[in-house]
Amino acid sequence: MRESIRLGHFAGIRVGLNVSVLVIVLILVVGLSFGRFPQAYPDYATWAYIVAGVASAILLLASLLAHELAHAVVAQRNGIDVEGITLWLLGGVARLRDEPRTAGADLRIAVVGPVTSLVVGAIFAVAAMLAAAVSAPDLLFGTFAYLAGINAILAVFNLIPAAPLDGGRVLRAFLWWRGGDRTEAAVTAARAGRLFGYFLIALGFIQFVAGLGFGGLWLVLIGFFVVSAASAEEQQAHVNAALHGVRVGDVMTPDPMVVNATATVQDLIDDVVLTHRHSTYPLIENGRLAGLVTLNRVRATPPEQRSTLRLTDIACPPEEVPSARPDDPLPELLPRMAGCTDGRAVVVDEDDHVIGLITASDIARALQMADLRGTHPYPPPHGADMTTRHRHRTWPS
Incomplete structure (x- = not known):
C-alpha cells in the first residue's frame, strides 16, 4: 500500500497516509455527525456534532497509528527493519523488510497490536467515565465511549485466527513453534x-x-x-x-549499464534507449547510486520536456530504490521490490557501488531453477563470493 501523504517520523519510523484514508474519514465524519451522535445525544447544535465527528475520526486514525507503531517498534527490537507505516481505507499497514526469524518473535510482533488497541480503548473508557463523573456534556462522553468501543472491537476482530489479521500471525507463530x-x-x-x-x-x-x-x-x-x-x-x-538459501548474488544480472544522473532524458533516449536493449537504468553520482529510471518513466515524460529534464527529475529517488548486497538472502529482498521501481532492485557492493540488477525475469528464472535443486532446500553456497566490485559500463563517461 503506497503512501500519498507523508506525515513524518514517529519513534524513528516513517508514517504516511494513502489517499484512500480520506474516504473513511469522510464516511466517519458524516455518519457520526449526522447519524449516530444526533440520534444518541439530541439537542446540540450542528457544529457541535461536526466537531465531535471530526475529533472522533482523527482520534481513531491516531489509534490505528498506535496499533501499527506497536507492531513496528517490537519488530525493530527483534532485529527486523521497518520500511514504514501507511494508513489507508481499511486500517493501517506496517511494512517490515524481513520476516521474523523465530516463532517467539513472530508471536511478539503479532500480539502487541491488539494489546495496544485494548490499552487505547481502556484509556478512552476511563476518559468517558471521568467525563460522566464531572457531568461533562454527554456528547463528549459519547465521543470517548465510541472510541473506547471501536478500539475494543478492532482488538477482538484482529485476534481472529486468520491471516492477514494479527490473529493469523498468532496462529502461524503457534503452528511454527508446535511443528x-x-x-x-x-x-x-x-x-x-x-x-x-x-x-x-x-x-x-x-x-x-x-x-x-x-x-x-x-x-x-x-x-x-x-x-x-x-x-x-x-x-x-x-x-x-x-528460494530458501538462494542469495541475491545468485540471481542478479551483473554489470548493468549505469547512467550519470546529470544527463537529460533526451540524451538517454538518443544514446542508450535506442541503441541498447535495456529497460532499467541505475543513476550514479560521484560513483554512488543516485536513483533509478525505467523505460516506463522515460516514455511517460512529455516529449517537449525531454531535452531539458534531467534524469534525476524523473527518477525513483535513491532512498526508495530497493537495494541489497550479493550475500543477502533473496527472500528478504522480495517484499521490498515494489513501488516506484516497477519491480526492480539494485545490487550494491560494500562501497555502495552498483554491481547488479534484479528484475521480475530474474526472480521467475530463480523459481524455475528451484525445481532443479531436488529435495535439498538448503544448497551449499556456490560460485564466487561476489562481494568484490564488478566492472560496469557507465554512460556517458
Whole structure:
C-alpha cells in the first residue's frame, strides 16, 4: 500500500497516509455527525456534532497509528527493519523488510497490536467515565465511549485466527513453534484467512439482500481484502520456501549499464534507449547510486520536456530504490521490490557501488531453477563470493 501523504517520523519510523484514508474519514465524519451522535445525544447544535465527528475520526486514525507503531517498534527490537507505516481505507499497514526469524518473535510482533488497541480503548473508557463523573456534556462522553468501543472491537476482530489479521500471525507463530515448519504454518494461517474472507463476503451479501442496510457492503469489501491478502501470503510462503538459501548474488544480472544522473532524458533516449536493449537504468553520482529510471518513466515524460529534464527529475529517488548486497538472502529482498521501481532492485557492493540488477525475469528464472535443486532446500553456497566490485559500463563517461 503506497503512501500519498507523508506525515513524518514517529519513534524513528516513517508514517504516511494513502489517499484512500480520506474516504473513511469522510464516511466517519458524516455518519457520526449526522447519524449516530444526533440520534444518541439530541439537542446540540450542528457544529457541535461536526466537531465531535471530526475529533472522533482523527482520534481513531491516531489509534490505528498506535496499533501499527506497536507492531513496528517490537519488530525493530527483534532485529527486523521497518520500511514504514501507511494508513489507508481499511486500517493501517506496517511494512517490515524481513520476516521474523523465530516463532517467539513472530508471536511478539503479532500480539502487541491488539494489546495496544485494548490499552487505547481502556484509556478512552476511563476518559468517558471521568467525563460522566464531572457531568461533562454527554456528547463528549459519547465521543470517548465510541472510541473506547471501536478500539475494543478492532482488538477482538484482529485476534481472529486468520491471516492477514494479527490473529493469523498468532496462529502461524503457534503452528511454527508446535511443528517447526514455518512454511506449513504460514500456509495454514493463510488458508484460514481465505475461508474467513469468504465467510465475510457471504455474510455481507446476505445482509445486503435481506435489506439490513449498507453495512453488508462493508463486510463484502473487507472480505475481498482478506481473501486477496491471504492468497498473497500463501503464495509468498511458497515462494520463500522455494528460494530458501538462494542469495541475491545468485540471481542478479551483473554489470548493468549505469547512467550519470546529470544527463537529460533526451540524451538517454538518443544514446542508450535506442541503441541498447535495456529497460532499467541505475543513476550514479560521484560513483554512488543516485536513483533509478525505467523505460516506463522515460516514455511517460512529455516529449517537449525531454531535452531539458534531467534524469534525476524523473527518477525513483535513491532512498526508495530497493537495494541489497550479493550475500543477502533473496527472500528478504522480495517484499521490498515494489513501488516506484516497477519491480526492480539494485545490487550494491560494500562501497555502495552498483554491481547488479534484479528484475521480475530474474526472480521467475530463480523459481524455475528451484525445481532443479531436488529435495535439498538448503544448497551449499556456490560460485564466487561476489562481494568484490564488478566492472560496469557507465554512460556517458
